[in-house]
Amino acid sequence: MKIMNPPETNDPLDALLREQDKYIEDNGFTARVVAALPRRRRAWLRPALLLGAVAIGSVLAVLWLPWGDLPVLDLSALLSLDSQMLMPWVLVLSVMAALVWGTISALEWED
């Protein structure tokens, strides 16, 4: 079976190369491949599990993170590098980044 359009060319070497491209008889090859087919992996399973984990993580984040106690950040607080001011924000931002990363990974999953 010739599956593609040969390039338009007058090069005799191209003609010779195409001439050599002979059809190979199946001779049981297809049957061997089909007999060896494994069960297909369920492509949706892993991203679905990842999305589930993200959903659970989101619920836990809403419940457990100290949303009401977050200190107000201004420029002087940022510049002071005061860990008591910054750590709650670092924690919140880390959790949010992990959740966003998990969501993107699940949506772009390719097996």
Place this chain on the structure above:
Amino acid sequence: MSFTDADLIARVLSREDHNAFGELVRRYQSPVRGFLARMTRGDAHLADDLAQETFLKAWQKLQTYRGGARFSTWLFGIAVNEFRMAGRRRKELAWEEVDESSMEPVEPAAARDNHLRLDLTEALKLLNSNERAAVVLCCQNGLSHEEAAQVLDCPLGTVKTNILRGKEKLRRRLAIAYENYESA
């Protein structure tokens, strides 16, 4: 009634239809096995093993085929990867540089006689794997340079260079006066 590739792929994805996949294998076994036979320098047994692996990978990864490229182009991409992996295991298959000393032109008379086809088969074996892959994909299987670049996962310019170099080596090896070939 004949199904299109897209119909068959849809059946495989939705119903895990072995018969539909078998039809795809039947359609493309010849070009894939032929390509791999060239890449393995005529080792038909190894080529068939790699071709079988290629189709099994295609079965496993079919949901990643987006339909942007032709199915055959996608299959050739898997076949190239299988060949490269085999090359890592078997030294003689590596993407080696050709030994220029083996490229001495043969006697012109030998190229003109009816062994021309045999000479071409042997000459192809002397190209390095990059050149051979580019020449076989584009000049034998009719892929465009862009498709070959996609299959070989390399820049378009590299494909063009490999084709030019490969064909130049073939011409030198065959030592053909093309007018003679055309008149033969």
